[in-house]
Amino acid sequence: GRGGAAWEKQVHRSAKPDRPGGMTVLVTGAAGFIGAHCSLALKKRGEGVLGLDNFNDYYDPSLKRARQALLSKHEIFIVEGDLNDKPLLIKLFDVVPFTHVLHLAAQAGVRYAMQNPQSYVASNVAGFVNLLEVCKDVNPQPAIVWASSSSVYGLNTENPFSELHRTDQPASLYAATKKAGEEIAHTYNHIYGLSLTGLRFFTVYGPWGRPDMAYFFFTKDILQGKTIDVYQTQEDKEVARDFTYIDDVVKGCVGALDTAEKSTGSGGKKRGPAQLRVYNLGNTSPVPVGKLVAILEGLLNVKAKKHVIRMPRNGDVPFTHANVSLANRDFGYKPTTDLAAGLRKFVKWYVGYYGVQLGAKKGNN
Ligand code: NAD
Structure with missing residues (x-):
């Protein structure tokens, strides 16, 4: 049970750094x-x-x-609980001297927001506020790096997206709650001196990825011979995404943690200015969905059955494209994996994990 001796032992073993001066990081959404x-x-x-x-x-x-x-094999323990459970968060910060928080827990997905709007508000707004309320009272305060999203650029058409571009036209409730998170972070930085770094991720993909994302269910459906929906914009242009490989994103997250300034506040009192930073973490080269499908067809050895349709107004934006010069300047962020190389690694994982066979030349992975 929560708070028992065995629970505390696992928590401590997991949270203890293995190197002198190492960070102690709470990873939400682990x-x-x-x-x-x-x-x-x-x-x-x-x-x-x-x-x-x-x-x-x-x-x-x-x-x-x-x-x-997989994490448990590496002695990483995941506490099962919700961001909105304040007593649990307080207890965690009581027993572990966290130096950093990597806050990735959220309700993700753009289309699901139309069926389940309240889950976005609960996790991405209320849950984030709950976490910040606890962090502001910890002494010394942890530095916080959290997941924002490229979706905050919404219907922005300036290309590529820079952090200075407008973010006041969210196209989905998901985007609106991520944008709200940025505003909330600003407030907690201003009032309590919390150190906060927001990372705007751009369509992250790779092994262990999310089954609700197109590259993942395209792979599944193509292998099963099902027809896939390929969207075009209302103007019959191809939808494009700045697909970013997971290993590049991980390097960006670690770089953001490494360069996060220590908070200047403590015990809820502000002492001086601390950082509020926001960075794009993308790949800088958008790929049309048709190209994504063509790469998958090659890797899977199967010709996809495609159904091309116009994009409904369901929260999807026509394209994303990151300018990452700010993250490059501040922590050397440089994406190095192109979509074909990254998808090759994803397909290899997918085939092994689900134990499925590729088309034509079977077992040829
Ligand atoms: P994910 O859904 O795989 O991971 C989020 C995890 O958070 C899940 O395991 C979920 O169970 C957990 N979670 C959700 N609500 C919670 C709550 N209230 N309390 C505790 N745990 C909760 O998504 P991901 O792709 O790993 O995304 C991580 C973060 O990055 C999210 O904030 C997401 O919005 C953001 N992001 C992801 C992408 C992408 O392309 N994958 C793009 C932009 C932004």
Whole structure:
């Protein structure tokens, strides 16, 4: 049970850094795609890592359990709980001297927001506020790096997206809650001196990825011979995404943690200015969805059955394209994996994880 001796022992073992002066990081959303990868990378570097995740069923929870099992092999423990559970968060900060928080827990997905709007408000707004309310009272305050999203650029058409561009036209409730998170972060930085770094991720993909994302369900459907929907814009242009490989994103997250300034506040009192930073973490080369499908066809050895349709107004934006010069300047962020190379690694993982066979030349991976 929570708070028992065995629980505390696991928490301490997981959170203790293996190197002198190492960070002690609370990773929220650690059973998620990006959270699991970041937790492993931090642990391998000798940092202390403790996860928090509510294992919700937005997508197949068995995939979250499999990531948890992988992390547990590396002595990373995930506390099962919700961001909105304030007593739990207070307890975690009481027992562990966290130096950093990597806050990745959120309700993700653009289209699902139309069916389940309140889950976005609960996790991305209320849950984030709850976390910040706890962090502001910790002494010394942890530095916080959190996941924003390229979706904040919404219907912005200036290309590529720079952090200075407008973000006042969110096209989905998901985007609106991510934008709200940025405003909320600004307030907590201003009032309490919390150190806060927001990362605007651009369509992150790779092994252990999310089944609700197009590259993932395209792979599944193409292998099963099902017809896939390929969207065009209302103007019959191809939809394009700045697909970013997970290993590049992990390096960006670690770089942001490494360069995060220590908070200047403590015990809820502000002492002086601390950082509020926001960065794009993209790949800088958007790829049309048709090209994504063509790469997958090649890797899977199967010709896809395609159904080309106009994009409904469901929250998707026509294209994303990151300018990453700010992240490059401040922590050397430089994406190095192109879509074909990254998808090759994803397909290799997919085939092994689900034990499926590729088309034509079977077993040829
Ligand atoms: P994910 O859904 O795989 O991971 C999020 C994890 O958070 C899940 O395991 C979920 O169970 C957990 N969670 C959700 N609500 C919670 C709550 N209230 N309390 C505790 N745990 C909760 O998603 P991901 O792709 O790893 O995304 C990580 C972060 O990056 C999210 O904030 C997401 O919005 C953001 N992001 C992701 C992408 C992308 O392309 N993957 C793009 C932009 C932004």
